[in-house]
Amino acid sequence: MNPIVVFQEHGEILAYWCERRYLKETVICFDRHLDLKKIPSQQVLRLLAVKNDPLAIRSLNRDIPFRDDDMFAYGLDNFVYAAITLNYINRFIWVVPELHSISTRDLAIILWDQLSLIPDHGNEIIETFCRSSFSAKANIKNVSIEITTLSRLPYITNISNSHIDIDLDFFCNPIGDLEHTAEDLVQTLVKMGVHRQVESITYSISSGFLPSQYRYLADAITNLLDRNIDLRSIGRKHASRSLGIIATGKNIEDQILDELWTDELRILGASGWSLRALLEARMGKLSASTSSYYTARLAGDRATWAAYVIGMEFLKRGDYATAESWFQEASIEIIDTIQSHALIMHTLCLCRSRKMEIALKRARVCFLRIPMCIQAYKLGAIAAESLCVKDCSDWCQAQIKNLKLISQQ
Template sequence: MNLPQLSRREFILLSLQLLALSQLPGCRSSQPVIGKDPVPRPLMAEDHCEALAHWAEKGVRDAVLLNFDTHDDIRWVPNHKIDALSDIYRSRDWQRFRQVSGMGEDSLYHLGNWIYAGGRLGIFREVYWIIPFEVLSMEDPEAKMRLFLKEYEFNDGEISSFSLVGGRFRGTFHGIPFTVCDMGSLPDIGSPLLLSIDTDFFPPYSTVHEKSYLPSLHDLFTALYGKKYRILDAVVSYSVNGDYLPPHLRWIGDTIGAILEKPGLIDENPTEFLTLLQQLDNDYRGTDTAAMLGYIEAWQARYPLPPVKAYQALAHTLRNEPESAFRAAREACAQDPRYCTLFPYIGTYHYTGGRYAVAETFYRAGFAANPAMTNGLFQYGHCLRRMGRIKEAITWYEKDEAANGLFPTRFLITEMHLLRGDREAARASLAKAVDGLAQNRYADVINDETARAIYAALDFSERERLRDLSAVLRANPTVIRMLTTYPRSSLR
């Protein structure tokens, strides 16, 4: 049969039509199947909330999110912040979109609520949160899961929509379909999905299941491979910022990214380097510092790399050899600035042990190496206060407040003004602290320092007859819980 001849104009029109058809979702090249195909170029994020801007800019809409994480990351955001973020989203100003993330008071979303923001923007149509714990395997799992969500600060109204369905705890969070499951109850999902893995999933998973990290990684990817999910895009978060993951475990995040790009790695023997890191971690958990330093000495010529230097610094820290620990941390930081967080991490170890001068050496080195670092700001303020350097403590608390919001730091600042005898500054600071507490639905007292500062605020408000502030404080649910959880007699 003779085919008709096309004119040049007809040929161009036909080519344009074929090109347009190729852009339709059903005609695009198929998404990679996890376990079978490489997942190319996953975003390796420091903070988990970077995923939101990444997917917003890529134009992702109405997607299913599968999130492996120790934290839910779906905390509620006030409507006025969602409206402001929506305006930026519609304007496609991605630089501004990224700038409004963070834990400060003026931010519009952060690492604890980015999933909620994404649901409200229409980026996610359904969310699955895979937890590292075995709550769903316990006796009476539905009751245990209700308690679990309560401990994660879901309120009774938010929990009421949830029920146990097919071994998964399914409900909605302010209209967003939200399901909690574990690796044994992963859902069947036919549509392409967004895969999100937070490295902080692995420390609790490893502890609960009594496995080291490489077998834990094998468990996760074996479970994923069995589902044959089609991956629209993937993000791996380190979460060292905010101290959700210890800095020496960054190598786990690196390994997740490598496996996504080369799925066959889980069936191969671990590389020599990974075997070394796993052995160092096993010995660190067992506090066998002699074995750690022996391995490092034997392999340092071949692997003079930041992850190994990190374990070396920790081994010397456990041996109370701060000068050697400092040298190793400094070398890791110089090789890779992301490892500068070792300094405040080790500084907090010494602060907790009452070695304040040693702790300060590490804190100052970390902030000198990376002035934008937010790790350890709060603890350094405590350290300075313990050393009697109240004015300096205020400076560092204010830096923490700028980075992480009013609560609880503003109460610490108020306490510092009281210690300095500045009643007027304390009055102004207390009003700001009470307002910050009232605006923070998720506020909780989790340490002696914060409890002591709130007790000081209560005493001051009553002594100065600041009746309105005193009444608001005593009626606040966070303070009511604190009075029971942290009685005055328990504070050191």
């Protein structure tokens, strides 16, 4: 048996799929995250130009997960979209954790929520969205995206030639509790007769999604499968402690921030300033956060994530006018799901500030770019009713009803 290839971070697997000459393959992926954010068209062109060159694909993988510039084409949060674009896969089965029983209706809602903020693909998803007894699924660029759980996986059909990929954060929730065991997963795969199809494992430790004490899970899985590990990457250190704090939602004080800046962030330049701005915003230090944000921008990072978090903090304080400006800053481009949600939040702030004409215009942008997002139609209806535009209000209400029927069928 071939060894199981192990990566530090999930985006590294794209070059491996290129190396293995994947073409319209079925991938079963155990993961807590979908990793299906959109990639800008200019970066898609860069990927297509080297689609058969593993080394070139690897060189386009983002070095820092939160880098927000045009240096790299993809990363750990959107490599599945890259694989779809490169025609490596035509079916992606996303197996999500299930600590407590999840109904297929719940699965449909999870998938809808995950896909609803992907811009410019909403109409195809709406048209293909459906739920079965064991999963929910929809298409993106004619590729099937299906969600299920470990307990339901044996009932999924046509997977005898699939490739199995495991992100170890599947096992562990954000606060560090295990929700599955290696034994549970392997036993299920053995019963299904697909255990030999496990090809790859990802640690996801340096990105903050898996506490380092669970690194042993890779060894546990490979031992249970009587396989060896082929460690393909030594990984890159990129603020794992800071990312872990963000992932778990922990509160920090000034001393910890100073340590993070000295130990992790300062060396990262513009991206480090961007992450510092985000941490400062979560600490309520909005003046310092704003300063760090603009430092990041001047140094070349878009700092979208930071702008979004700053906006959310002002929104929590009821300062809608200031929050509005930050959400507008974060939604200048609509590619990432954070930018899509910033567009929604910008529309919300406009409504709360009673700027209804502008709010309706922004809502119409939402209808066009992210047509799955029910909240956009709710805000559009509020603005239209306030402006006495009855036809628009009625249309928004009809869209809300229709989308709820599809997403919760």
